[in-house]
Each structure stands twice: as structure tokens, then as C-alpha cells.
Amino acid sequence: MNIDSALRPYLKARERANLYRHRKTLQSPQSTELVVDGKPYLAFSSNDYLGLANHPDVIGAFVRAAKKYGVGSGASHLVCGHSAEHHALEEELADFCGRERALLFSSGYMANLGAINALVGKGDAVFEDKLNHASLLDGGLLSGARFQRFLHNDLSSLSAKLKKSEAERKLIVVDGVFSMDGDTAPLDKLPALAEQNNSWLMVDDAHGFGCLGKNGGGSAEHFGLSQHQLPILMGTLGKAFGTSGAFITGSEALIETLIQFSRAYIYTTALPPAVAAATRVSLKLLQGEHWRRQQLQKNIQQFRSGAESLGVTLLNSATPIQPVLFGSEAKTMQVAQALEARGILVGAIRPPTVAVGSSRLRITFSAQHTDQQICQLLNVLADVV
Numbered sequence: 312m313n314i315d316s317a318l319r320p321y322l323k324a325r326e327r328a329n330l331y332r333h334r335k336t337l338q339s340p341q342s343t344e345l346v347v348d349g350k351p352y353l354a355f356s357s358n359d360y361l362g363l364a365n366h367p368d369v370i371g372a373f374v375r376a377a378k379k380y381g382v383g384s385g386a387s388h389l390v391c392g393h394s395a396e397h398h399a400l401e402e403e404l405a406d407f408c409g410r411e412r413a414l415l416f417s418s419g420y421m422a423n424l425g426a427i428n429a430l431v432g433k434g435d436a437v438f439e440d441k442l443n444h445a446s447l448l449d450g451g452l453l454s455g456a457r458f459q460r461f462l463h464n465d466l467s468s469l470s471a472k473l474k475k476s477e478a479e480r481k482l483i484v485v486d487g488v489f490s491m492d493g494d495t496a497p498l499d500k501l502p503a504l505a506e507q508n509n510s511w512l513m514v515d516d517a518h519g520f521g522c523l524g525k526n527g528g529g530s531a532e533h534f535g536l537s538q539h540q541l542p543i544l545m546g547t548l549g550k551a552f553g554t555s556g557a558f559i560t561g562s563e564a565l566i567e568t569l570i571q572f573s574r575a576y577i578y579t580t581a582l583p584p585a586v587a588a589a590t591r592v593s594l595k596l597l598q599g600e601h602w603r604r605q606q607l608q609k610n611i612q613q614f615r616s617g618a619e620s621l622g623v624t625l626l627n628s629a630t631p632i633q634p635v636l637f638g639s640e641a642k643t644m645q646v647a648q649a650l651e652a653r654g655i656l657v658g659a660i661r662p663p664t665v666a667v668g669s670s671r672l673r674i675t676f677s678a679q680h681t682d683q684q685i686c687q688l689l690n691v692l693a694d695v696v
């Protein structure tokens with residue numbers, strides 16, 4: 312069959328199920344106010360939680376480094392693409408996280424694929440929370456290790472699976488903050504459970520860094536987890552850091568193992584050095600400007616108490632990710648479109664990103680949102696929900 316005629320029925324089916332995806336084309340920087348298709352919107356949908364994506368100092372560092380190093384890195388890290396900016400950022404990230412070493416990856420998706428696949432394979436087992444990010448699930452599936460999912464945040468479900476396993480290496484993998492639900496993993500208990508079961512713990516803290524912990528050190532700082540308790544810690548740079556890329560941080564042996572064996576690290580072009588330079592500045596802002604985290608928390612509280620008085624049911628989340636669950640795809644799309652018609656953009660999240668029957672709006676907050684903008688969101692929500 313001709314390729315187009317083979318593909319079209321699947322596109323049609325996705326459309327009929329209210330699952331079709333459309334991209335919005337931005338004509339402005341990432342911010343709380345966006346221009347999309349020539350129209351202004353108030354946005355509650357990005358992961359730029361601290362408002363650093365368009366910060367003048369971050370832009371300045373990017374521009375200076377682009378002038379010094381050019382744009383493209385020109386090669387992979389192991390060939391000749393590893394610049395002084397990458398190297399300095401790795402050292403600063405390791406320091407920030409209280410770990411021996413850190414390693415940059417081109418994206419969070421690749422960091423997760425790359426780390427899991429370098430650490431486990433045939434004869435091993437990987438245990439993942441059902442609600443883990445797709446990149447963690449894909450990494451586990453690709454690894455060839457026995458892939459087991461446990462019930463969301465359910466330690467007895469995990470423990471039962473661990474006890475039954477006779478795998479050589481056992482790797483437990485969770486999101487620190489679950490990306491579509493906003494709740495946190497039970498990291499007060501997971502390190503002990505991992506140790507008792509002779510397994511290794513990996514946390515993807517894409518949504519924890521910058522938001523949690525006194526200095527923005529994320530879940531590890533919030534729960535006070537040392538490198539020994541949490542040996543494999545992953546963070547992304549495209550969220551609260553406001554730039555792009557990702558990192559894994561941990562022991563010398565872990566990082567050297569990734570450099571030697573992680574295919575998603577080895578066989579790809581290094582990030583532009585200017586992205587690393589910009590991230591060095593955003594790391595300083597993320598760490599030092601506590602007022603951003605405080606403002607973010609204030610915004611979250613304002614939204615949660617406002618939503619509560621409207622009778623809008625929220626999930627149990629203390630993070631900038633505040634989903635409103637509808638269940639049906641059609642209803643979720645209808646509310647998202649009604650908000651859009653009133654000038655407000657929020658993410659409409661449907662299967663396969665979330666389980667069938669759990670479609671939702673994913674409302675996210677930034678330190679940049681003002682009191683007045685959150686009131687506006689609440690007023691419009693009151694009309695459309």
C-alpha cells in the first residue's frame with residue numbers, strides 16, 4: 312500500500328477520539344504573556360517555573376558565548392565538542408547537588424534513555440512507577456532488563472516486586488515530581504527500601520529542580536538525600552533553568568560509566584557551548600534568588616485557595632503543576648478551548664500522555680505570574696468549568 316493511504320486511517324482515528332495534537336506557533340519569548348497566531352494570551356502552560364527562559368542576564372551570557380564559541384558545538388563530547396563552558400557547568404552542577412560529578416546530555420529524554428541503558432540490561436530488572444515520564448518508561452523498555460511497573464507511589468506494590476526479583480542488578484526509577492500530576496515521590500522512604508532490597512535508586516527531578524528545596528536543589532535537597540541514598544539523580548535544564556539540555560549527577564564511577572557506555576551520550580552532538588554558558592548564569596539565579604521560589608509558592612497558594620472557593624477539585628499537589636481532572640477527552644478539550652477563547656492558554660493533556668479516562672487541564676505556574684493574572688484565570692475558570 313502507498314504510505315499515505317496506510318497512514319491516513321490512523322490519523323483519522325486519532326482525530327475521531329479527540330486525541331489529535333496541534334502545535335501552537337509562538338511569536339514571542341516564553342513568558343506569562345504569549346503571542347500565538349498574532350493574538351495575545353495569558354499563559355499557564357510552560358515549565359519555565361522561575362521565569363528564567365527570557366532573563367536578560369541569561370540571554371547576555373548566551374550572546375557573549377555565541378560570539379566567543381560560535382553556535383554549533385561541531386562534534387560529540389568524546390570527539391571535540393566538549394567545551395570549557397560545558398565542563399565548567401558540569402562542575403557547578405555537581406557542586407550545587409552535593410555530588411562528585413555531573414554529566415550534561417542534550418535533552419532529558421536522552422539522559423534518561425542513556426543512563427538506564429548504561430546501567431541495566433539483560434539479566435537485570437528495572438522497577439518504574441506507573442506514572443513515570445515517557446522517557447523513563449522508554450529507557451526501561453529499551454534496556455532489555457525485565458521491565459516492571461508498580462502502582463503509583465505505592466511502596467508495598469514496589470516492595471512485593473523487589474522481593475520476588477532474582478535479577479542481578481535492580482534499578483528503581485521514579486519522577487521526583489510527577490509531571491502530569493504534580494505530586495512527589497515518597498523519597499522519605501524509597502532510599503531505605505532500595506537499600507534493603509539491594510537495588511539502586513534513580514530520580515528524574517525535571518520538575519523539582521528550582522522549585523523544591525531551600526536553594527532550588529529539588530527533591531534531593533528537600534528530602535536531604537545524599538549521593539549514597541540517591542545515587543542516580545537526573546535534572547533537566549529546559550524547565551526551571553529556562554535553557555535546554557539535561558544532566559545526571561552522582562559518583563565518579565557512575566559518571567565515568569556513562570561517559571564510556573551511554574549511547575545517548577556518546578553518539579550525539581554536544582549542546583551548543585552558549586547554552587551551557589547561559590545555564591551557568593541561570594543556575595546562579597535559580598540558586599540565589601530565593602524570592603522567585605517564594606513568589607512561585609505564593610502563586611500556587613493563591614490559585615489553590617481560589618479554586619477551592621470556586622468548588623474546582625484539584626489534585627494533591629504542592630508544586631507548580633496543578634491539574635484539573637475531567638476524565639473525558641471531549642470535556643477537557645471543550646474547557647481548554649473555552650479558556651482559549653477568553654484569552655487564556657493551558658495545556659490539555661490526553662492519552663497516551665495520561666491514562667485513558669484521566670484527561671485533564673495541566674495548569675502550571677511561574678514566579679512571573681502576578682496576583683492579578685491569577686485572579687483573571689480564576690474568574691474565567693469560574694465561567695467555563
Ligand SMILES: *Cc1c(COP(=O)(O)O)cnc(C)c1O
Pocket residue numbers: 417418419420421423444446486490515517518547548549556557
Ligand atoms: C520534560 C521531562 C523530561 C524530558 O526532558 P527534555 O529535556 O525536555 O527532553 C524528562 N523527564 C521528565 C519528568 C520531564 O518532565
